[in-house]
Amino acid sequence: MSKLNHTNLTKNLYNRTASEWIRGEPISLSDFTARPFLLELCEPIAGLRVLDIGCGEGYCSRELRRRGAAQVHGIDLSQAMTHKLVKAASLVLSLSPKQIMQAFGEFWVQYTAQEGYGEMMDMSGHTLPEFLENLDNLHARVGVSFPKLQPPSFECTDMEENSLSLHYRSDREGLTPMILGLVKGLGTRFDTEVHITQTQSRDDGAEHDEFLVIYKPN
Numbered sequence: 254m255s256k257l258n259h260t261n262l263t264k265n266l267y268n269r270t271a272s273e274w275i276r277g278e279p280i281s282l283s284d285f286t287a288r289p290f291l292l293e294l295c296e297p298i299a300g301l302r303v304l305d306i307g308c309g310e311g312y313c314s315r316e317l318r319r320r321g322a323a324q325v326h327g328i329d330l331s332q333a334m335t336h337k338l339v340k341a342a343s344l345v346l347s348l349s350p351k352q353i354m355q356a357f358g359e360f361w362v363q364y365t366a367q368e369g370y371g372e373m374m375d376m377s378g379h380t381l382p383e384f385l386e387n388l389d390n391l392h393a394r395v396g397v398s399f400p401k402l403q404p405p406s407f408e409c410t411d412m413e414e415n416s417l418s419l420h421y422r423s424d425r426e427g428l429t430p431m432i433l434g435l436v437k438g439l440g441t442r443f444d445t446e447v448h449i450t451q452t453q454s455r456d457d458g459a460e461h462d463e464f465l466v467i468y469k470p471n
């Protein structure tokens with residue numbers, strides 16, 4: 254009997270080939286053969302919410318949105334493919350990948366709160382600094398339901414009345430711009446004006462990323 258791990262094989266295959274999938278228009282053979290039929294089978298799509306399982310860099314998700322889908326949620330087991338999704342979105346929207354990641358982070362806070370995690374977020378603090386200090390506890394709670402979770406770690410230091418240093422540690426790369434958006438999104442959640450700047454970066458050889466967060470509750 255085969256002992257191959259198909260999940261890992263597929264994940265590794267797409268992680269390796271991710272860059273070849275980015276496209277703003279049809280380029281691969283299946284974009285001309287199978288995909289048009291598949292997209293036709295999804296009609297009528299206008300106004301519907303779509304879950305695109307194995308969305309890759311989002312080619313079909315974008316096409317379904319173009320055809321009028323109200324919302325498209327994409328998931329993919331290849332982390333490299335989801336990074337390429339950011340690249341593809343930046344081509345389509347004429348925004349930089351950093352701007353896309355930042356906008357995603359900001360949107361994500363509001364989206365997660367609406368989609369069933371609002372109470373968990375409420376329990377994690379009533380002010381921006383309190384919430385930031387509790388982020389690791391929050392992810393630890395999430396980890397009870399998702400045992401394979403590989404959460405990031407956040408630490409607050411130099412806490413003053415209206416400022417703090419936020420330290421971000423992660424096994425992953427490339428997600429740092431998202432932190433700027435996430436913290437701004439939290440500012441909106443707590444009706445607090447936020448100014449966040451990165452003060453040290455792993456890209457420049459630092460051990461972890463660090464941000465200065467200046468905030469003022471309205």
Ligand code: HEM
Pocket residue numbers: 362365370371373374388391392395399401402403404405422423424425428431432435436439
């Ligand atoms: C109830 C709210 C939240 C839930 C349910 C949640 C859940 C998760 C989950 C499931 C992951 C993926 C981990 C994995 O792939 O193994 C993740 C990653 C992450 N979370 Fe949260 N999270 C929440 C709030 C936040 C907030 C408010 C921040 C703001 C700073 C944040 C920052 C991050 C970051 C940056 C990652 C990316 C992983 C990394 O950097 O290594 N999360 N979170």
